[in-house]
Amino acid sequence: MTRRTIFASMIWLLAVGWVVSVPSTLSRAQESVSFTRDIQPILQNSCWKCHGEAMQLSKLDLRTLEGALKGGEKGASIVPGKAEDSRLYRRVAGLERPAMPMDGKLTGDQISTIKAWIDQGAHWDVGAEAKAPSVDPAALAALENMEISPEARNYWAFKLPLQAPVPNASADLRNPIDRFLEKTRREKDLKAAPRADRLTLVRRAYMDLIGLPPTPSETEEFLSDNSPEAWGHLIDKLLASPHYGERWGRHWLDVARYADSDGFEQDFDRPNAWLYRDYVVRSFNQDKPYNIFIKEQVAGDELETKSADTMIATGFLRAGPRVHFREKDTPERRFDYLDDVMATIGRGILGLTVQCARCHNHKFDPIPQKDYYSLQAAIFGYVETTYPLVPKEEADAYNKKVAEIDAQIKPLRERIAEIEAPYREKLKAEALRKYPENVQRAVEKPENERTPGEKLLATQVIEGGLNVNGPTVERALTPEHAAERKALNDRIAALQKEKPQPIPVADIVTDGDYRFTPLGPGDDVIGCVKCRIQEAEGTFLHTGPARYQVPPSYFLVRGDPASKGSLMKPGFITVATYGNPATEIPPADGRTSGRRRALAEWLASRENPLAPRVIVNRVWHHHFGRGIVPTLDNFGKMGDPPTHPELLDWLTVEFMNRGWSIKQLHKLMITSEAYQMASAYTDAEDLEKDPQNQYLWRYRPQRLDAEIVRDGILRASGAINLAVGGTPVRPPLPETLIKSTIYNVWKNQDDGPEVWRRSLYVYRKRGMMFPMFEVFDMPDSNFSAGRRSVSTVPTQALTLINNDFVLKQAQLFADRVKKEAGDDPVKQIGLAYRIALTRPPDETELALATDLLGSHALVDLTHVLLNLSEFLYMR
């Protein structure tokens, strides 16, 4: 058997799950193996680094035979006499994954030595472990430091963008975008499509910029403007619309993994989350420079320009999912939350999969694991709190008033408890009778006579088992006591009513000490408050005169919070860092570290090669249906390379030169000829040379996003409520679906104008996505998602043909057409087409529709229009 066939057959055997033995061309089997001479050096060099004194990854300690026999999380690592059954051998021989050691491979000789040693009984020289040296500091250093090669730095995305000269592709192309595109098209021998007709263009601009189709009068307005500036005027008008921020804010909310609830079991409501959503919409409407937009979201609490708005902006950092149950007893979860923040900054702002370096150096990109923990140190002060949105005096007055009332309530509650106490005792004694005999016995015994087990039993039953609920107590009370208790409760209720309305607060992020986070929902242990792990006293939010100190954070070997390496200093992604940017910019008040501020400055700097390119590419993607870098969130090696690198860089520099203005970027792109090309254009040769239309020889049609499908339907029916901003709405859902939740249950609102708001305002519940949005590919809100997938599945069709909401809107659409067009079917059809599709029907369509209306109702037509492919696309 040649090497190659041995290898191939092994792969095959592994593939079918057979247990195989390594072909024993490697023969050590007959030789006697010495532990000290042969085995210990292997362990020392290749195993003890991670399974020795410094750390015991996977809880495996290979320093002693006992440790090896006991094994780690996966069970015993050595079965003496049976190498084939021993994990230690199987892993080093590559028979089991992950193969060991992690950072290399043993030689064939070493592998067969280990096999022979185990087969011979795995004799372990006593005392050998004593001679084992402690972890080699050089080995730990090797783990923590990865050299970044000059070639790695030379990768296009890590180089600062430079503006190449605009090609002289064609004299009549004025927009530089077109010249870059035309240059590539010529290289690829492609011919650009002609301009689309004006009806197509006006619909395209409306859909793209505000996410609503133009009304017939808006269409007319554009068509009647015959000036050469008509297109530019239209774009200006749409960019000035308050609905522009609703559309483009939504794209950013995907990046920010925004939702209105926590996720996980409780899926608690986040009653203030919408403030961040509105901040995003507002920022787009104001054309807030993107660099400032980023700084506010990453460090809004640390800026000199700090305001309520910038505090709300930090909601970006905490928009991800949270378990919110026993957080204090599950401290390792915090590392997942920090990972969520870093993954979102990585994917969302930098276009890098930073989170891949949590457990090891990045496999594909030059991101050392150390960069991950430097970045973690930059945000490690991270704590979540609230920020009052009223002046301090008002907040103080509120707190004072509430405290006063609570002080009045306290004695009333104490009196109630006093009344109830004897009844509760009696009821508890009755409840005890229902327990098995051994439990009753344990509870009734005097404490000092209980066995250790009975002590546990008695405690858990007395403290947690014999709960008597309020109604049971109430039934047991004498009439006098019942009356007194009721009067007290009435008084408490009256006092509660005197409390002022809670002051509005924003959910924000700032620096603090996470170890002293106040108890949150779910932190108390049900039935046993004392069972919660107690922590030392300390200050959560820094107030004192001294400067705030960030709690220490460490390099974590293999991402394990229990395997600490070096103490970390804040830092950024090395390969994308130019010069020597500050890593801490402490604010004057000393309340925070200024580390996030420094991070924000680095992210939003001209010296950052990634952040500006990434946003320019996102904007391009939404306008043209595909990014210049198609993988919007990944500019690394595993992403797709740019189709037009020079254009991307030219636009990026231009964007920064124009003050990081997104609106100017829109205008630059939309006024290009490329944006105005027809999509319904086919050139057989172009199609053959570039079937994916990578080089933009025609405009790329885009399926509308889930929200825009619903908004379009509401717009067509005329029922849309175009109010901007505010708390989310919950359109009615079927009872069967609502039954799938127990916490934070979806409370149906009536189907009507109150909920016929734009889809941006529909409550986004992590545990239950709004069904219509789900079938139309709204992304999971647990991850930052720049590009939505587009699927075409039967459930979309079922929704559009059978859903109550759609049918109701189809009827309203028909009613509206009848009212506006009168009884003439031709007029009705014409208007319905212009509302739904912006254009009038052609002759055949008119004939078909007239034919339908001959025997059917107008709603049968309007419903069909809402189902048309043309209705569901921006073309």
Next chain:
Amino acid sequence: MKYFWSRRDFLFQSGGGISGLALAYLLHKDGLLAAESDACNNAPLGGNPYARKPPHFKPRAKAVISLFMTGGPSHVDTFDPKPALAKYAGEPLTGKGDINVRQGWPGPLMPSPFQFKKYGQSGLEFAEIFPNLGRHADEMAILRSIYARSNDHVQSTYELQSGQIRAGYPSMGAWITYGLGSETSGLPAFVAIPDPRGGPIAGVSNWTAGFMPAAYQGTAFRSSGDPILDLKPPEGLTPEQQRARLDLLAKLNERDLEKYPGDSELAARISSYELAFRMQGCAPRAVDLSNESEVTRKLYGMDEKITEPFGRQCLLARRLVEHGVRFVQVFSGGLGDQNTDTWDAHVDVKTNHSLHAAETDRPIAGLLTDLKARGLLDSTLVVWHGEFGRMPISQRGVGRDHNPGAMAVWMAGAGIKGGLAIGASDEFGLKAEQQVMSVHDLHATILHLLGLQHTKLTYRFNGRDMRLTDVYGELIPQIAS
């Protein structure tokens, strides 16, 4: 009918057996079509996300029925007998490291309130509360050393479904649909049947496609009434009216496609209406249990109030598998009162588990009997599990707290060797001890039975080829070989 589904040529270009859905529809409408129809069983054609894809190697199972006992059934009171609990009853649990309780105060070791019996020729031992299942002991392989990684219901539920305790990862059914496509175009490939009481815990994220396209997510089927959301036109819309609408729609979309020749997305959109229409006909028939004989219904316990709901869910699962659905997940445990309506026996394990075992024992036994009688058991894998096990010590006197350290899972069908206990937890059942298996191992093994190599089933996300088993997963040899 002239225009109706005139793209048939496109739709069925690969010689599809269904020469006319419209015809099937008409026949069905006229009551001429028998209960079973090819129209509902045909695999979808290429060019859509459900197109059938070849497995990596010859599969042993074509379908999986996963029975998910929501709330966390106690292994030491069901499928993992622990005589040491009786021997040391009432004594504190010591020497096993920190006992991390989730709720309340830790109690002493508590024996199971149930007797254990040896069943079948193999003498496989499990609790007497599953007497009917006892008849299938020789077909069951019980895994007694699987552990989960969180004592939080939802995190462990995520783990059992997706391999990750974090949110947003695709569930196994989504992976399988992505990997193998669908065998049926009349029904979704991946169906979840929740307990009619509501739930399950973690809700619809149990069958999420996570970061994959929504096309791969599971579809919840109600076991009575209309099975799928928006499956049927609302009252007031006559079939004739709907047909008129769909006729015109098809015609207009056809014309539209001519402006974009060769646009596969638009062609798929037209065919999606075809498929939707087909589902509208097929799904209600698949869930219509009225064609099932009295004997069959009885087999599933549908003659008794306590077993009727879960019996209905199990019978529906069998029908769906017969109709070509590849992954069916049946949930026991709703969300009313978590302590009584799910297996989450914090308060009183005897009352809780007696009830849920009584609800499920006959239906599950009936399912196994029925699958076998129909020759489906050899090609269908049945898996029973919860999200974690429970503590060997008591809680509030007679309940048990969560215990991710060990749980019991059993499998049957797909030609696996039964009458077998695989792995073991420690003497009290606190932690998995011998042949310790992770949920990744379980997933790797299930994929293996379906002909998928877990290391090769990858989906690019986040710049990485993601796997259901992450970077882990080893086959369970007793099942896989």
